[in-house]
Amino acid sequence: MLRNTRLSDDYNVLTLAAPQIGELTQPGQFVMVKAGVTIDSILRRPFSIFEVIRERERITAISILNKRAGTNTRALYALETGDQVACLGPLGRPFTTLSARHAWMVAGGVGLAPFATLAESLASSATPMTLFYGARRARELFYLEYFERLGARLVLATEDGSRGIRGLVTVPLEVALAELGSRDAAMIYACGPEPMLEAVATLATRYGQPSEVSVERVMGCGLGGCYSCVVPVRDAANESRFVRSCIGGPVFNGADIMWEKC
Amino acid sequence: MDLRVTIGTLELPNPIIAASGCFGYGVEYDEIVDLSRLGGVAVKGLFLKERDGHPPPRIAETPAGMLNAIGLQGIGVHRFVREKLPLLRERGARTIVNICGTTLDEYAEVARVLSDHEGVSALELNISCPNIKEGGIQFGCSLVGTAQVTSAVRKVTRLPVIPKLTPNVTDVPSFARAAQESGADAVSLVNTFLAMAIDVETRRPKLSNLLGGLSGPAIRPIAIRMVWECFNAVRIPILGMGGITDATDVIEFMLAGSTAVQIGTANFADPFVWNKVLDGLDDYLRRHQMTRVTDLIGQIDTSPRKEVPV
Ligand SMILES: Cc1cc2nc3c(=O)[nH]c(=O)nc-3n(C[C@H](O)[C@H](O)[C@H](O)COP(=O)(O)O)c2cc1C
Numbered sequence: 001m002l003r004n005t006r007l008s009d010d011y012n013v014l015t016l017a018a019p020q021i022g023e024l025t026q027p028g029q030f031v032m033v034k035a036g037v038t039i040d041s042i043l044r045r046p047f048s049i050f051e052v053i054r055e056r057e058r059i060t061a062i063s064i065l066n067k068r069a070g071t072n073t074r075a076l077y078a079l080e081t082g083d084q085v086a087c088l089g090p091l092g093r094p095f096t097t098l099s100a101r102h103a104w105m106v107a108g109g110v111g112l113a114p115f116a117t118l119a120e121s122l123a124s125s126a127t128p129m130t131l132f133y134g135a136r137r138a139r140e141l142f143y144l145e146y147f148e149r150l151g152a153r154l155v156l157a158t159e160d161g162s163r164g165i166r167g168l169v170t171v172p173l174e175v176a177l178a179e180l181g182s183r184d185a186a187m188i189y190a191c192g193p194e195p196m197l198e199a200v201a202t203l204a205t206r207y208g209q210p211s212e213v214s215v216e217r218v219m220g221c222g223l224g225g226c227y228s229c230v231v232p233v234r235d236a237a238n239e240s241r242f243v244r245s246c247i248g249g250p251v252f253n254g255a256d257i258m259w260e261k262c
Numbered sequence: 263m264d265l266r267v268t269i270g271t272l273e274l275p276n277p278i279i280a281a282s283g284c285f286g287y288g289v290e291y292d293e294i295v296d297l298s299r300l301g302g303v304a305v306k307g308l309f310l311k312e313r314d315g316h317p318p319p320r321i322a323e324t325p326a327g328m329l330n331a332i333g334l335q336g337i338g339v340h341r342f343v344r345e346k347l348p349l350l351r352e353r354g355a356r357t358i359v360n361i362c363g364t365t366l367d368e369y370a371e372v373a374r375v376l377s378d379h380e381g382v383s384a385l386e387l388n389i390s391c392p393n394i395k396e397g398g399i400q401f402g403c404s405l406v407g408t409a410q411v412t413s414a415v416r417k418v419t420r421l422p423v424i425p426k427l428t429p430n431v432t433d434v435p436s437f438a439r440a441a442q443e444s445g446a447d448a449v450s451l452v453n454t455f456l457a458m459a460i461d462v463e464t465r466r467p468k469l470s471n472l473l474g475g476l477s478g479p480a481i482r483p484i485a486i487r488m489v490w491e492c493f494n495a496v497r498i499p500i501l502g503m504g505g506i507t508d509a510t511d512v513i514e515f516m517l518a519g520s521t522a523v524q525i526g527t528a529n530f531a532d533p534f535v536w537n538k539v540l541d542g543l544d545d546y547l548r549r550h551q552m553t554r555v556t557d558l559i560g561q562i563d564t565s566p567r568k569e570v571p572v
Pocket of ligand 1: 283
């Protein structure tokens, strides 16, 4: 662990000396991380790869965005420079970026994590982008300059109204969708709490826009070994099939997930 | 250092096997684990047909272990031989297929299909999954059922037949004996312990299935006891498991009477556990001036303790 940047009392960014993971990372992929085995927890936890860090053109590290909640995330919040963490990756199916004419990224809270690398990639292909970003309050909106610097338009929402629109991020998203007019004009990417993902996917479908959502399920291994992180996905016959989100995801086509079965 | 062990007619280069349900179909680990270096790979339980399993949440962490109620989601035996077996064979893995059934006929049919295909090294009979009502546990919790499944499969295959026993009975050795008398080449034990956990904030069970199977270090001492009891009850080899995380645990299982061992939950926690365990085993043998790993099997020293002078 190279650096622990505490953004608030709950959020921190951990910079990890894992250049090989950085070399291979595609936007939307994740790593399985563990700060140390304890009596309460022996399993690793999945984290989106937040940044791929370069120094003088060379990739030197990756970072993850952490929010203190349970045993593992508390341990990750408390780490000091030089501590060791187990970190395996990059894993999972990334976002697709080829078809994006206008990219709309929709982030809820810690769901901002996969969008830093996505924005980097979109910026390098000069794809116009907007970040819809919702949090509980203004001081939990992070990295705004980072996204601005990459040329993203920001649409912010906070639950207490302390910055941007008061309410959930799906409110301004729906307004924007209604103004969009033509079908398939924007590619919508979403990451955040599952009710938000369902709302985004449903809105996208209603307004005729494609969507990709990054789900977070209770994950055991991250490698397809345990079958715990499954999501109900529509198959060719319109039936629900459980698909492992570690290898079939974490990114899914929003219209493929059978939300009523989640 | 000679790490070879034999299970019936099957010779393994070492006693370390990936446990069923904890290693997918093996192919998922191809990029990070040398499948041929493992003693064997026990793949996820297979029925004749595909199954979708239980709704999530399917796992929950508990002290020094985890609960699972996956519900045996799987692709069925036909897709397995088409889609997964070729790679396992190509890699030189010794594939042990964990088979399930709701009826005796289904066990026999799955066994027959697998026996027709090259690349299957042994059949492990899952009569012990605690998470589904009609998936074998009804056989595994009765001596008659255990004998019936074992003989039904024995009749249709020449592959080594390894019933996998449940710990959720009072007297595991009698089940090992029933398996032996019905033609089993070995027994695997233990499967997971039926268990439960509740989220006290929401007052909801932590698993959608309410109940699940407990695995991981938390069960190790009980599993060791059961292996030792079975070792004293049967002549056939025992594949021991339950909470193994390192070479010390492997050796403990072997001293209790295991010929080979399986590792499940620890592979989730660290998929690089395999090299660590194999190297550790080598070290132990060297340190104890031993050359053959088989010299550990059942070698627990239960002679009276010497008085310690005060
Ligand atoms: C997620 C999970 C899935 C499992 N699936 C199977 C299975 O399909 N068939 C089976 O015989 N045992 C299954 N087991 C049991 C393991 O093979 C093993 O018997 C048990 O987990 C104890 O070993 P461990 O403590 O090393 O995990 C499963 C265990 C876990 C944790």
